[in-house]
Amino acid sequence: MLERRPQERRGGEQAGPDRTRAGAPVSAVRVLAWWAYLLGAVVAAALTGVAIWFLLQEAAGDPKLRIDAIRTGLTVGLGAGGAFALLIQARRQWLQERAHNHQERTDVLxxxxxERLADAADKDAAERRITEKYNTAAEHLGSDKAPVRLTALYTLERLANDNPGYRQTIVSIICAYLRMPFALPTDQEGGPDPVEGQRAAVRRFHTARAAARAGTWPVAPVPAAGAGPHEERQVRLTAQRLLHTHLQPDASVHWPGIHLDLAGATLIDFTLRGCTLAGADFTKATFFGDADFREATFFGDADFTKVAFSRDADFRKATFAHFADFTKVTFPGDADFREATFTGHTSFLAATFSEYVDFERASFSGHTEFKGATFSGPTDFFEATFTEDIDLREATVAGKIDLREATFASVCFGEATFAGEVELENTTVSDTAANHVLPSGWRIEPAANGGHIVAGPTSSGESGVGASR
Known part of the structure; x- marks a missing residue:
């Protein structure tokens, strides 16, 4: 159990304390040398001799006392030897207990x-399983069979629900799928019946969804005649529906902190109503059907540069906490931004509004640009609030524009054209010291409430530029 420790190690280093397998220090124990036992015996013998000699001196010549003296001296010697033996035994017991405690600590460590190794192995195995499922699903998204693609989407959804660390990656691959080129189906004479095609797509959709939730991957594809754009439309709608479902804060499984990259994507009846996102990139995306962003919250940048909407775009009560970029966006239908909140820089540079555009009670806290924008239909800024400057230079307003009750900090209408009626009742400028640029004939007058009202023509027919205060 005990062994002599080397006094020196390689390189002449002094021997240090031993360590357990887990690295806990254990002090070295010296082995009792042979001469220690000999010394104990000599000491016991010496004590015996001294005791006998002393007692014999005391006994003088009395034989009986001399015998008692010898007996007593031997007893002293035996006692000394016994004490030494007890000391040796106590040391042995202490060493045994120490070794036992050390072994227990070693076993625990x-x-x-x-356990740590087993946990790490389990984690590695789980990571491998997740990676395999992810790779399989990603691969099956490229299948030419719509049911297989649907099953892949639901497999990715399950992986994202169960593994928060993979959510952004899974969302990114769903976005990548939506960015793939896609042409909307057109029903031509002699082609498949669109109603029956829709019904078949729905049946395959439910079959794939049930298989994915049951964990029976992969499913055997359901044969379908006329598979093509109609089925792909269903797959894309499913991908969009998954994003909308899990980006809502009150979803059964919410995916927080997600960034969407849908630049150049083809989106159909797209909705993010009530969703929260870390950010979104819709640059050059095409929206077929209505686009619904009501009450959506963008905590990061929201980039809609050069987006093409085909019908109405609804942003009522949407919140843009950072940069909101609608540069060169085309709104062929109504654009509704009522009660929307723009906290950071907002750009509608060269945007085109073909129909009714509504910014009623919208709030703009940062620099706002409408430079070069075209408003072909009625435009409503009723009770809108602009905390910082607004740039409407070179804007063209063909229809009626309602600026009643709006509040501006600094306005610039340089070279803006107003061809329709302009309503300015109670329009207020909060920062009178700013360098306001107003159309010709417009002016700022003191208001009864201490603010300033932008007063100007109230009917169509005047346009031009002027710098007035």
């Missing part, structure tokens, strides 16, 4: 180490 070894067990903990084994």
């Amino acid at each position: 070894a067990h903990a180490h084994q």
Whole structure:
């Protein structure tokens, strides 16, 4: 159990304390040398001799006392030897207990180490399973069979629900799928019946969804005649529906902190109503059907540069906490931004509004640009609030524009054209010291409430530029 420790190690280093397998220090124990036992025996013998000699001196010549003296001296020697033996035994017991305690500590540390290894192995195995499922699903998204693609989407959804660390990656691959080129189906004479095609797509959709939720991957594709754009439309609608479902804060499984990259994507009846996102990129995306962003919240940048909407775009009560970029966006239908909140820089540079555009009670806290924008239909800024400057230079307003009750900090209408009626009742400028640029004939007058009202023509027919205060 005990062994002599080397006094020196390689390189002449002094021997340090031993360590357990887990690295806990254990002090070295010296082995009792042979001469220690000899010394104990000599000491016991010496004590015996001294005791006998002393007692014999005291006994003088009395034989009986001399015998008692010898007996007593031997007893002293035996006592000394017994004490030394007890000391040796106590040391042995202490060493045994120490070794036992050390072994227990070592076993505990070894067990903990084994548990850590087992946990790491389980985690690695789980990561491998997740990676395999992810790779399989990603691969099956490229299948030419719509049911297989639907099953892949639901497999990715399950992985994202169960593994928060993979959510952004899974969302990114769903976005990548939506960015793939796609042409909307057109029903031509002699082609498949669109109603029956829709029904078949729905049946395959439910079959794939049930298989994905049951964990029976992959499913055998359901044969379908006329598979093509109609089925792909269903797959894309499913991908969009998954994003909308899990980006809502009150969803059963919410995916927070997600950034969407849908630049150049083809989106159909797209909705993010009530969703929260870390950010979104819709640059050059095409929206077929209505686009619904009501009450959506963008905590990061929201980039809609050069987006093409085909019908109405609804942003009522949407919140843009950072940069909101609608540069060169085309709104062929109504654009509704009522009660929307723009906290950062907002750009509608060269945007085109073909129908009714509504910014009623919208709030703009940062620099706002409408430079070069075209408003072909009625435009409503009723009770809108602009905390910082607004740039409407070179804007063209063909229809009626309602600026009643709006509040501006600084306005610039340089070279803006107003061909329709302009309503300015109670329009207020909060920062009278700013360098306001107003159309010709417009002016700022003191208001009864201490603010300033932008007063100007109230009917169509005047346009031009002027710098007035």
